[in-house]
Amino acid sequence: MTTLRRFNRYFTRRIGVLDDHYLGQDRPLGEARLLFEIGAGASLRDLRTRLGLDAGYLSRMVRALESQGLVRVTVHPADSRLRLAEPTPAGQDELAEQNRRADxxxxxxLRGLSETQRGRLTEAVAVAERLLRLAAITVRTVDAASADARACLAGFAAELDERFPEGYDTADLVPPGRITAFLVAYEEERAVGCGALCALDTATAEIRHLWVHPDGRGLGLGRRLLTELERTAAERGHHVVRLDTHKVLKEAAAMYRTGGYTEIPAYDDNPHAGYWFEKTLPR
Incomplete structure (x- = not known):
């Protein structure tokens, strides 16, 4: 924690976050970042969610950019409830100059580093970004029939339909009534993964539909969801968890094996299963 805070203080000072004239331009970091995020155009709702800003604060910053002639706000042609922010020609020029100065x-x-050192720094920054993204993701229990749950399951089914030789139909999904707990992973309030827990009996739970959105892969989110499902099962009094997976999902089978799961004989008649696994949970 101390190391992270020390790095944060050092880096923010070096890139000029504390300066009211970020990158030497006549605006603070907040306005400069908002102009960057608006890019070619974005809805205020999307900007508020993406940046985690209070609606009033965002409106004030947008008005400031409007008053400077850098942004114009219009009503979405397909939805009158949405307001769109887009850069004016002056705003486009300002953004281009911002990008040049940032480069x-x-x-x-980086000038004082060798090519080897630059490579090491790039790799370290990429690792830090992945871990910080994973740390910022929240996993919450939601209603299995909720919009976020349905969206995740639709993504899960569509992907398996492409990958499985026999295809996959949404009718093969576990009915919401059989699910005892449904977990959804959120990154900046966007659902990026899910997993379902079903009770086979009082001692045994089954994990189904463990899935990570392509945008959330490579972070270790699948393993985190698996761990959260195991913890939820233990909290509900289960001592054993079971799951199955298709033979084409080699990466999933590898994750289960390294996660302490043991391959067992088939315990169900799932037509898509090629491997069945079990794990005893610590009491």
């Missing part, structure tokens, strides 16, 4: 700043920071 110059990055180059200045």
């Amino acid at each position: 110059d700043l990055a180059e200045g920071l």
